[in-house]
Amino acid sequence: MIESSPPPSATSDELTTDGGRNEFGENLRKLRKDKKMTLADLATASGIAASTLSRAERGLLGLTYDRLSQLADGLGVDMAELFGTGGASFQKNSISVARLGEFELQTTPNYTYEMLFSDVWGKAMTPMAGVVKAHSRLAFDDFIRHPGQEFVFVQSGQLTIYTEANEPVTLEAGESAYLDSSMGHVYTSAGDEDARILVVCLGRGDSA
Amino acid sequence: MIESSPPPSATSDELTTDGGRNEFGENLRKLRKDKKMTLADLATASGIAASTLSRAERGLLGLTYDRLSQLADGLGVDMAELFGTGGASFQKNSISVARLGEFELQTTPNYTYEMLFSDVWGKAMTPMAGVVKAHSRLAFDDFIRHPGQEFVFVQSGQLTIYTEANEPVTLEAGESAYLDSSMGHVYTSAGDEDARILVVCLGRGDSA
DNA sequence: AAAATAAATTGCGTATACGAAAATTATGTG
DNA sequence: CACATAATTTTCGTATACGCAATTTATTTT
Known part of the structure; x- marks a missing residue:
């Protein structure tokens, strides 16, 4: 040594x-x-x-x-x-499947979500699927930030995205947003119903 | 000096x-x-x-x-x-929204889809939303390949993914897959209904 | 304006990066 | 196997990275 x-x-x-x-x-x-x-x-x-x-x-x-x-x-x-960013290399010629309910639900006060493909090494994108329980921005102490980019898709319900540098935007089911995730942001359900969303993060760290 | x-x-x-x-x-x-x-x-x-x-x-x-x-x-x-690398830089502190029907529908014999955020410069992920009209692998002359990784989510219907290196997998609504997109692959609807999917590609080129 | 504080830069001694040449190891050929 | 060649590693002297403390500059406060 x-x-x-x-x-x-x-x-x-x-x-x-x-x-x-x-x-x-x-x-x-x-x-x-x-x-x-x-x-x-x-x-x-x-x-x-x-x-x-x-x-x-x-x-x-x-x-x-x-x-x-x-x-x-x-x-x-x-x-x-x-620098070969991403230590483990992604398996060549591979396909992984995320079945309904396959991954353990993670619960925070504001979100309930699954981290899809958490067992897949070397993937560059981090997909997450879940429900937004927060209905007000006041539910958050602070904005969430992590280096990279983020894509969010609304499966059902209505979602409002608050960011530190822009006016809030509200998405309907079937709509989506793409943002700089290093900018502070939070997701809140905008209707009576908890919004169901799919999020794909790129870069270090993850959203929630 | x-x-x-x-x-x-x-x-x-x-x-x-x-x-x-x-x-x-x-x-x-x-x-x-x-x-x-x-x-x-x-x-x-x-x-x-x-x-x-x-x-x-x-x-x-x-x-x-x-x-x-x-x-x-x-x-x-x-x-x-x-190092400030990467050709076009992604706009700092930005958020872009894709409204329902906002982007022009692109139609091929096998797919009808929108290229979401096609006007956003410097984004690393390429999200697409659409419908899979192909119900048989025979509808394709050849597999599709492009360098990088791909995440596909089934919104509705049933999707079968054929790849050149693996057994076909079939996904139900709410399920997803993550694959090496340089490996030949095609998506087909597996039921009577045309599957509705969301695809996020990472890397050069795009899927369809 | 003067004084106080914050922020950036400089000086200097020590550790490490670096290149050229020599030595060692690995590989290929008869 | 012996020998030749290619590839890699080691040795050693010089240049530069680096951190701590002191100094200078910029900004804020009175």
Whole structure:
């Protein structure tokens, strides 16, 4: 087990940081091999020494921004792909089915919902199906926020969406909305009936 | 004008490297200010010294991978957003609404569907709503494929999904599936009634 | 306007990134 | 198996990232 010696002030992040660096390195080696490149090939293509690339792949060093830029160029990928966002890879040639009532209902004061496909690794979208019990914005202490984008579809009932940067919008059954989920938002049922909705989140974290 | 002295072997990349670093720094400062954070706030949130953050924002240094990871966490963004990548950017603080019948119906022999939010730039998910007129796999010349992942939800009726790598699956109303869309697939209605479905695609291209 | 406070930048010592060359390991060929 | 070649890793010296404390600049308060 190789021991790296991070700066003293980073002690609390030591495990996290090392873990991230190793994952990055593994992804880098995978990308390189997928393209049938040797370290020397990539060194030529990127302008980074083969020795540095080898160390990066083994998580022995953390590349600087400049080197990361060069690497993305050398590999012909963008930065996002270089970081292989989403640790587990999505199973190729797979299809998963969510049966009615298959997933455990999660209950909060304001929502009752199922997290669909919670057992599917590496999926980029997070679908959720449920019922909005909140009928007033006052039911919420604060807005919900998480990085990414969100699609919400109203199956039945009437839904009002409050956001911190826009006028509230009300959707009827069959209607939908698409929003920046990093902006504070809450969903409330707008009629007598609890609205039934389907939500698909993209990005880290989830809505509810 | 501050002068940095890069390694001799990086001379040919000097301008490019500095340029990239300055852009990154500007984006970082923008992200931080958008969130109403001081350097000290972000230093606390990320575990990186304020002086380092200041230098990074002014392009005076290139952060290492470890620091970049901490930064993304501290800012609550993913790496892609940190680098400001992605062609057209999704409008921050936006919400778009798709009303019933708002979008033009697109008709093929096998499907009638609306491409929801077709006017929204930079969205990563492509939602579609429609009806499956095909009741037999024989209606299709070939499977449909496109890179990425796909979520399909059955609003009404019964849907059978044929894929090239799996046994067919049949979904009832309220059920859904999540699949690798690069794998050949077709959707067919399975009962007398045309199934009504909602599809959300992620990745380049779209299904139908 | 002066004083107080907040925010950003600079100075300096230590740790780590980095490249070139040498050494080691892995692979291919006769 | 021996040898040649390719690929990767290690060594070592130099440059740069990094954090803490001090200083400067910007903003707010009186």
